[in-house]
Amino acid sequence: MIPTQTAPAAPRFFQLRxxxxxxxPLGVNGVILPYLPVWLDGLAFSEFEIGIVLAAQLLLRVFAAPVAGVFADRLGERTLMLVWSGALSLSTALAMFFSDTxxxxxxxxxxxxxFFAPYAPIVESVAVTGVRRWGFQYGAMRVWGSVGFMAVALIVGELQGYWGFQTxxxxxxxxxxxxxLVAFAVPRLGQAVIRPANAGFNPSSIRRVDLHVLMIGASIAQASHGMFYTFGTIHWQQIGFSSGSIGILWSxxxxxxxxxxxxxxxxAKSVSPWTLLRIGCAAAILRWSxxxxSLGFWGYIALQGLHAFSFAFVHLGLQQRLVESVQEHQESTVQGAYVFYNGVFLAISTILSGFLYRQFGVTSYLAMSLLALIGLATIAFAARIQPQRSGSGG
Structure with a gap:
């Protein structure tokens, strides 16, 4: 790593790339997140088996992402890992054609x-490095992940209506x-720029307890989406919504x-990250309650609007705090740690959802409200124990 105070010029078309x-990658999630449970259901898996498969998926991601993040921070060019991640993931996708038990x-x-676990955290670390080095707008880049997810969810929803779960x-x-293919377009940043100690950054910020408590709290709040990710599409199918309508609801x-x-x-200029996090958790409590x-199509459309807070506010608030608190040469490591916490609690939530949904059906969403409340309390605790200095927001 190069200990320098001056970052090199930004790569061309950084925000576009x-x-x-x-x-x-979030477009791929637009297939996997809403429709992988549908594929498993089409293979005649039980609710318990669906929960186990999805939880195992999350747990493997949990262990792979932090290791990959640490390794990426030690590479001369962290984006090299993206090609391998995409290629190995493709091999497993081809194996899906021949598996039905x-x-x-x-x-x-x-x-x-x-295999796919390192992809999104490394992209996140590249984008956040652009925010830190050159002042790019995080939201202007991250929004296209949401666009990709929405477009793919709509298209696959329509195709699934024609050809069924084998789509x-x-x-x-x-x-x-x-x-x-996209892995070759990701901006190459080279080795990380290390800020000097007097720049207001703590070289050991990754070891700060308050940051880990914050990431745990945000992860618990995000885990409250576990039942929806697992059984949301199945529930809407059970109450008679068409594949197209379900695609619209996700979108x-x-x-x-x-x-x-x-x-x-x-x-970011008008609302503190702590306020974003608190509003997001409160919206999650309301959403799952x-x-x-029985809300009908338009009622569920309105309820889906709370996703802007229950997911996006929590995500933005967390990333804003990490930009303020974590050095660039630890960026992939901390993003991998967040994926670890996120995966652990989402896996627990998914397994719990399989048991609860089988016993209590849609009423079990109330347990997700409790998870969001626990996430809110954990985030409040992280705010109380943060270092009390002006640069940390204390």
Whole structure:
């Protein structure tokens, strides 16, 4: 690593290339997140088996992402890992065509999660480095991930309406082909710039307890989405919504999320990250408390609007705090740590959801409200124990 105070010039079209880098992997998630449970359901897996497969996927991601993040921070060029991540993930997607029983599917989906785990955190670290070095707008780049997710969710929803659950493996495979191609477009940043100690950064910031408590609190709040990610599409199918309507419902949440990311620059100037986090948790509590009610299509559209807060506000608030607190040469490491915490609590939430949904159906969303409340309390504790100096927001 090069100990220097002056960052090199920004790569050409940095924001555009980061926007593309966000759009493709989150576009893959636009297949996996809403429709992988549908594929598993189409293979006649039980609710418990679906929960196990999805939880295993999350757990493998948990262990792979932090290791990959530490390794990426030690590479001369962290984006080299993206090509390998996309290529190995593609191999598992091709294996999905030949698997239809529990144990092979469990193995393939788990390996896919492990191979793909480094992709999004490394893209995130590149974008956040651009924010720190050259003042680029985070939201202007991250929003295209949401656009990619929404577009793919709509397209695959329509295709799934025509061809059924067998649409999912080819859609995943096409997505991973594109991730390999996009990996070559991600800006190359070289070795990290280390800020001097008098710049207000703590070289050991990754060891700060308050940051880890904050990431845990945000992860618990995000884990409150676990039941929705696992059974949201299945529930809407059970109450008679068409595949197209379900695609619109998923996309509605992303549209509201996009609005937040487009206004992220102004939000960051006028609203503190702690306030963003608290509002996001409160919205999650409200969202999952209302979800069990029979709301109809437009009622669920309105409820999906809360995704702008329950997901986007929490994500923005956390990333803003990390930009303020973490050195560039630790960026991939801390993003990997956040993926670790996120994956652990989302896996627990997913396993819990499988048990609860089987016993109590849609009423079990109330347990997700409790998770969001615990996340809010944990974030409040992190705010209380942060270092009390002006540079830290204390």
């Amino acid at each position: 980061c926007a593309l880098a966000y759009g493709e 529990f144990w092979p599917v469990l193995l393939i989906v788990s390996l896919q999660a492990a 999912i493996p080819p859609a995943v495979a096409v997505g991973f082909v594109l991730t390999v 509605a949440a992303i549209i509201f999320e996009i609005v937040v990311f487009l206004t992220a620059g102004r939000l 209302l979800f069990p009610f």
